[in-house]
Amino acid sequence: MYTPSNNRRPSRGRSFGGQSSSNRRSGGPKNHKQNINPSRFIKPATAFVDEVYTSEHSFDDFAMHPLLKKNIATKGYITPSPIQDKAIPHGLMGKDVLGIANTGTGKTAAFALPVLHKLLEQPGSRVLIIAPTRELAEQIEDECRSFAKGSGLFGVLLIGGASMTNQLRDLKKKPEIVIGTPGRIKDHVERGTLSLSTFNLVVLDEVDRMVDMGFIADIRYLLGGIPEVRQSLFFSATIEPKIAQLINTFLIDPITISVRTSETSDNVEQDVVYYSGRDDRIDKLHDVLNSAKDGKVLIFDETKFGVERLGNELVQRGFKADALHGGKSQSQRQRALKRFRTNDINVLVATDVAARGIDVADITHVINYATPNTYEDYVHRIGRAGRAGRTGTALTFISR
Numbered sequence: 001m002y003t004p005s006n007n008r009r010p011s012r013g014r015s016f017g018g019q020s021s022s023n024r025r026s027g028g029p030k031n032h033k034q035n036i037n038p039s040r041f042i043k044p045a046t047a048f049v050d051e052v053y054t055s056e057h058s059f060d061d062f063a064m065h066p067l068l069k070k071n072i073a074t075k076g077y078i079t080p081s082p083i084q085d086k087a088i089p090h091g092l093m094g095k096d097v098l099g100i101a102n103t104g105t106g107k108t109a110a111f112a113l114p115v116l117h118k119l120l121e122q123p124g125s126r127v128l129i130i131a132p133t134r135e136l137a138e139q140i141e142d143e144c145r146s147f148a149k150g151s152g153l154f155g156v157l158l159i160g161g162a163s164m165t166n167q168l169r170d171l172k173k174k175p176e177i178v179i180g181t182p183g184r185i186k187d188h189v190e191r192g193t194l195s196l197s198t199f200n201l202v203v204l205d206e207v208d209r210m211v212d213m214g215f216i217a218d219i220r221y222l223l224g225g226i227p228e229v230r231q232s233l234f235f236s237a238t239i240e241p242k243i244a245q246l247i248n249t250f251l252i253d254p255i256t257i258s259v260r261t262s263e264t265s266d267n268v269e270q271d272v273v274y275y276s277g278r279d280d281r282i283d284k285l286h287d288v289l290n291s292a293k294d295g296k297v298l299i300f301d302e303t304k305f306g307v308e309r310l311g312n313e314l315v316q317r318g319f320k321a322d323a324l325h326g327g328k329s330q331s332q333r334q335r336a337l338k339r340f341r342t343n344d345i346n347v348l349v350a351t352d353v354a355a356r357g358i359d360v361a362d363i364t365h366v367i368n369y370a371t372p373n374t375y376e377d378y379v380h381r382i383g384r385a386g387r388a389g390r391t392g393t394a395l396t397f398i399s400r
């Protein structure tokens, strides 16, 4: 179905210049550990019923700039996904859109294409795209870059962490496309290096995650600074009360489109692995990984330190593994993700926060080496397996 594109990270040529980040709140919400009954981690997969969606449009049907159509074809997109099919026509007409959709639905193109069309058709337009994590912001940047190839549009990625020098340099060039995480974007606004009054388009991606991560005040601040005469496109997997409030305040007469896939991960086989003591735990993991040699395995552990140590131990045991956590530099994180996406490694150990927003559609196994803090976290974690119509496996390690 909608698998990640392989043309990762083309040369940074016409900027869309990238930086690294440290969301000030990258620690995420500090949930207390719930005592979740292990029986909730056991559930057989139910057969995946592939809902056949017949799209109403082809990409050619959309009243969209020819360059975008050409680049879509080059990317190999043939049929619009449901969210694209339904959202793009409204987006192109300049309507505010609320997309209720999660990762893997093709939501990025659903907002990027109408936005890029407007940038090409109405010179002087400018878009601010806000995403919860560095990784997601980078993925959006990659998509925009490939859609906008040859357009002369200029973009900047404002994510925190590393030096501001390149971001400041790129911002001076007045990029039409500004993509970033809330904290770093706000930093630039406060420094006076980015003026919100220059935007007439705004996209919020994964609003629910941003709210989860404590960014709601920053989002309100940013949206409040953008002129009211604008087009706004919001995407969220859920509409909790706080999000509904944001929508009511900041969207005008939006078209709502829902294509959310089930968050219950019905097509994930869920089971537990009991262990007694540290050695038994790692040995059991070893066995699981041996039996999943042909799969792509995402392992969750608790702390940066734990993730790093487990990643190293698995490498020593001969597995093609790497670790992803907030203690790594941006380039190390990018490298780990890229290796995982391109099958250079098939095991990635991560913290919950570092794993947010990773768009890897072909993960076969999610292993909770440490139990999640909440059942909701559990559902988020295992939802990463069994995407795009495949059956996945989730195993949760429980101490006897």
Ligand code: AMP
Binding pocket: 001, 002, 003, 004, 005, 076, 077, 078, 079, 080, 081, 084, 102, 103, 104, 105, 106, 107, 108, 109, 359
């Ligand atoms: P997203 O939900 O935007 O993260 O997209 C998930 C994946 O599907 C990405 O790797 C996209 O490149 C891919 N994708 C999005 N739309 C299409 C399409 N119409 N045809 C084929 N692949 C797509």
